[in-house]
Amino acid sequence: MKQLTTPLILLVFCGLLAAETMPYQQQSRIDYIEKVLVAITSAQEKDIDNVNSYINVVDRNNCASNLSSLRTQCLIQYAMDNCKSLRSQKKKLNCELYSDIIVVNKLSEVVFIPRSERYQILKNNTGNSRQIIVNRLEQKYSRLVTQFSLTPEANCKGDDYQCLAQGLDKFCLDYTNQKSLSWQYCMSAIVWFIGTAR
Amino acid sequence: MNQNSDLNSNKKGLININVGTNSIVILLIVFGLLLLAYRSDVLNLDYLKSLNQSLSFFIGLFSIILGSVFFKFWSFDRKSKFLLHLTEPKNIPKGSTTLYTKNNLSFAISYLSKVNAQELPLVLRQLGCISIFFLLALITLDNRGFSKVTDLPGEILQTSSDFCPEQLAVVEEQVPKAGCALILKAFELGYAKDLGECEPEKVEVEKLKVCEKRRKEEPYAHYFTRQITSFIDKSVVFFTGNEVKNIKKKFEAQLDQIEALTDYQRYAISAAPRASHHIWTNLPFPKPEYLHKAIETLLPGQCLEDFQNQTNTINATDDEKRKYSQYLEHAYGQLLFNPKVNITAGFCKEYTIHWNAEIDTCEQLANNPTSFLTKEKVLPEVELVFKRHDLAKTILSLDESLRKLDDVEPIDSSKETASESKSDDNTKNTVFNKNKIAKSEQQLRDKNELVSFQCFMRRDDGKSKTSQTTIELADTQFKVNTRFFPITDDGRDPQILMYKQFSSSMENKFRYTQYNSQSNIKLKDADSESTAITENEFLQQPSYRLTRLEVLKDADIFLGNEWILKRDDLLEVYPYHVHLKNYVEKFRVEYIKNHGRL
Numbered sequence: 001m002k003q004l005t006t007p008l009i010l011l012v013f014c015g016l017l018a019a020e021t022m023p024y025q026q027q028s029r030i031d032y033i034e035k036v037l038v039a040i041t042s043a044q045e046k047d048i049d050n051v052n053s054y055i056n057v058v059d060r061n062n063c064a065s066n067l068s069s070l071r072t073q074c075l076i077q078y079a080m081d082n083c084k085s086l087r088s089q090k091k092k093l094n095c096e097l098y099s100d101i102i103v104v105n106k107l108s109e110v111v112f113i114p115r116s117e118r119y120q121i122l123k124n125n126t127g128n129s130r131q132i133i134v135n136r137l138e139q140k141y142s143r144l145v146t147q148f149s150l151t152p153e154a155n156c157k158g159d160d161y162q163c164l165a166q167g168l169d170k171f172c173l174d175y176t177n178q179k180s181l182s183w184q185y186c187m188s189a190i191v192w193f194i195g196t197a198r
Numbered sequence: 199m200n201q202n203s204d205l206n207s208n209k210k211g212l213i214n215i216n217v218g219t220n221s222i223v224i225l226l227i228v229f230g231l232l233l234l235a236y237r238s239d240v241l242n243l244d245y246l247k248s249l250n251q252s253l254s255f256f257i258g259l260f261s262i263i264l265g266s267v268f269f270k271f272w273s274f275d276r277k278s279k280f281l282l283h284l285t286e287p288k289n290i291p292k293g294s295t296t297l298y299t300k301n302n303l304s305f306a307i308s309y310l311s312k313v314n315a316q317e318l319p320l321v322l323r324q325l326g327c328i329s330i331f332f333l334l335a336l337i338t339l340d341n342r343g344f345s346k347v348t349d350l351p352g353e354i355l356q357t358s359s360d361f362c363p364e365q366l367a368v369v370e371e372q373v374p375k376a377g378c379a380l381i382l383k384a385f386e387l388g389y390a391k392d393l394g395e396c397e398p399e400k401v402e403v404e405k406l407k408v409c410e411k412r413r414k415e416e417p418y419a420h421y422f423t424r425q426i427t428s429f430i431d432k433s434v435v436f437f438t439g440n441e442v443k444n445i446k447k448k449f450e451a452q453l454d455q456i457e458a459l460t461d462y463q464r465y466a467i468s469a470a471p472r473a474s475h476h477i478w479t480n481l482p483f484p485k486p487e488y489l490h491k492a493i494e495t496l497l498p499g500q501c502l503e504d505f506q507n508q509t510n511t512i513n514a515t516d517d518e519k520r521k522y523s524q525y526l527e528h529a530y531g532q533l534l535f536n537p538k539v540n541i542t543a544g545f546c547k548e549y550t551i552h553w554n555a556e557i558d559t560c561e562q563l564a565n566n567p568t569s570f571l572t573k574e575k576v577l578p579e580v581e582l583v584f585k586r587h588d589l590a591k592t593i594l595s596l597d598e599s600l601r602k603l604d605d606v607e608p609i610d611s612s613k614e615t616a617s618e619s620k621s622d623d624n625t626k627n628t629v630f631n632k633n634k635i636a637k638s639e640q641q642l643r644d645k646n647e648l649v650s651f652q653c654f655m656r657r658d659d660g661k662s663k664t665s666q667t668t669i670e671l672a673d674t675q676f677k678v679n680t681r682f683f684p685i686t687d688d689g690r691d692p693q694i695l696m697y698k699q700f701s702s703s704m705e706n707k708f709r710y711t712q713y714n715s716q717s718n719i720k721l722k723d724a725d726s727e728s729t730a731i732t733e734n735e736f737l738q739q740p741s742y743r744l745t746r747l748e749v750l751k752d753a754d755i756f757l758g759n760e761w762i763l764k765r766d767d768l769l770e771v772y773p774y775h776v777h778l779k780n781y782v783e784k785f786r787v788e789y790i791k792n793h794g795r796l
């Protein structure tokens with residue numbers, strides 16, 4: 001037994017190292033999604049709304065750019081700065097996790113609602129255009145969630161976020177392999193819907 | 199009635215009635231019609247007074263004539279042949295049919311009996327017949343109905359639309375221009391002095407034509423004769439003019455090509471192939487051979503469904519033998535047939551991959567094309583496509599010759615007015631058909647665009663190489679490309695490799711560069727180490743992991759970006775659809791320039 005201890009420790013260490021060098025491996029992804037789910041479901045609704053509004057404003061103003069890489073880095077930076085203002089370490093961490101979802105949803109907006117559809121919506125409706133877009137996005141997210149809920153991977157107990165994260169990961173990998181949608185867009189849309197459905 | 203009294207009074211109080219049926223029938227009919235007339239309220243004095251004179255005269259005339267004819271025709275003026283008897287049974291004449299007997303009284307009917315029967319007087323019988331038709335006419339006809347009947351011949355002969363108008367309407371139409379409504383209104387109200395550009399255009403007055411319809415005062419016979427004469431004249435002109443000759447020539451032209459026309463339709467209906475493209479490869483079947491052949495036999499048209507539901511990537515089986523075949527099949531489907539990416543480059547049933555071919559297949563093809571294609575059982579399909587191409591050309595030339603026959607010139611100057619509009623229509627149709635045929639000829643691809651042969655061979659010497667030979671079939675030169683591609687374990691993604699190799703094989707002019715990629719143009723080389731380090735560092739950060747994946751959209755793995763290909767974890771979440779769709783679109787644009795179908 002003592003002879004096996006050192007190799008075992010080395011193996012675990014190598015595994016951890018691999019996980020660090022490969023942060024998008026399956027288990028790492030699932031763990032991350034689980035944390036995001038916990039963060040978004042435990043956070044207060046007003047905090048999430050505040051960050052959402054903040055990201056909207058920043059995206060339109062400070063981070064407006066045609067280069068997606070610049071836009072992405074800018075949004076991440078502003079989101080990080082926003083979360084730093086929180087005092088509690090746990091709240092900071094949670095803030096970063098659900099901010100990640102909010103930023104990805106912002107980036108995926110043009111995929112869920114193409115320009116032509118956006119134009120039609122705004123042309124045919126009066127009133128709060130932002131709210132109309134948000135409602136339409138919710139509809140699109142709900143379709144994804146419905147498809148996910150029809151899969152066997154959705155059979156998880158209420159608070160088993162690990163199971164849910166695993167199911168979401170598999171579903172989004174299969175879904176994006178068939179459709180024209182990025183994995184992170186699929187994931188963020190469903191996590192946002194689950195997290196804000198209160 | 200008096201002669202029978204002896205017979206009748208044998209015993210006092212006994213009934214002995216013998217009546218002729220003629221009288222009974224007349225009485226019954228008159229009684230029935232009287233009842234009907236009473237119910238129809240036509241015996242009302244006021245109604246009778248309201249009848250107009252012509253109707254009254256008609257009813258009287260009708261009843262007298264028909265009543266008299268009826269009286270004579272049905273022999274009501276003679277003794278009845280049938281007699282009805284109501285008497286004691288012993289008094290019933292011989293040969294009679296007894297209908298009813300009760301209380302020593304029988305009711306019988308006899309035929310041609312010698313017994314003297316009671317009849318109505320002749321005058322009354324004649325009056326009865328006249329009354330029948332009088333009541334009939336009274337019940338069925340009224341003033342309105344009678345006037346409809348009398349007016350009918352006139353209506354048949356005279357309809358207002360068949361007459362020439364009394365006054366010819368000469369109207370100058372003014373067509374107002376679009377968007378000038380405001381200015382026109384201002385002009386009307388006096389705010390504008392002139393209409394300027396909004397001045398309406400004057401349309402030419404329709405030329406007055408000689409009216410060939412019937413004139414108001416023209417007798418019908420004259421009009422009828424005129425129509426007949428006109429018809430004969432037109433027929434003579436038609437049958438002696440060019441039109442009939444043209445029809446005949448057109449028919450003869452089509453008859454000469456009847457076989458071609460029949461074949462053309464037959465091939466269209468039977469969905470015969472319109473192209474034939476063949477790819478030989480030395481890779482094995484992607485599925486076990488027996489399964490592949492079973493699917494081909496049992497589900498021959500499966501390719502449409504298969505390629506419709508293709509995923510962006512596939513996980514090839516661990517079977518090393520078939521892995522590359524599966525990648526090839528996937529790339530082949532994506533590049534040519536996936537309907538999610540714009541218009542497909544071809545029809546999958548007209549493409550065939552010949553698996554397990556020999557490495558020198560294209561050399562064999564070049565040495566003796568006909569025998570090789572026969573051996574491969576491909577020649578009938580290829581020849582059918584050639585035949586369809588020739589048929590298409592024949593049909594186009596036939597259309598051209600028919601179009602030329604449609605250019606009919608007017609044969610008589612006096613008929614110019616009538617044929618002017620027709621020649622205008624002919625000119626328009628001619629121009630339209632000419633353009634249509636010219637366009638069809640341009641769109642008709644050459645044989646070497648409809649049929650193609652290529653070889654896609656695996657070679658493990660580490661170098662890719664393309665060679666080209668030319669063969670001749672059906673008097674046409676065909677270029678046969680052979681592409682040798684290596685498969686080495688140098689860590690490069692085999693799927694991406696297969697896309698690049700196969701697309702080069704199918705269309706050697708296809709180039710995919712940074713300028714037609716959807717990734718942003720970078721100053722740094724996509725494969726440079728510094729790029730990889732920067733991107734990797736960015737993705738390694740523990741926070742905002744989902745957002746950081748956005749950078750993968752800018753990294754087109756079809757252009758290199760080996761740092762992604764070396765990371766299995768990134769390949770799992772890589773957005774293939776972004777760059778794959780673009781790659782396929784660009785390939786198809788290039789491919790369909792030189793390949794297609796009829």
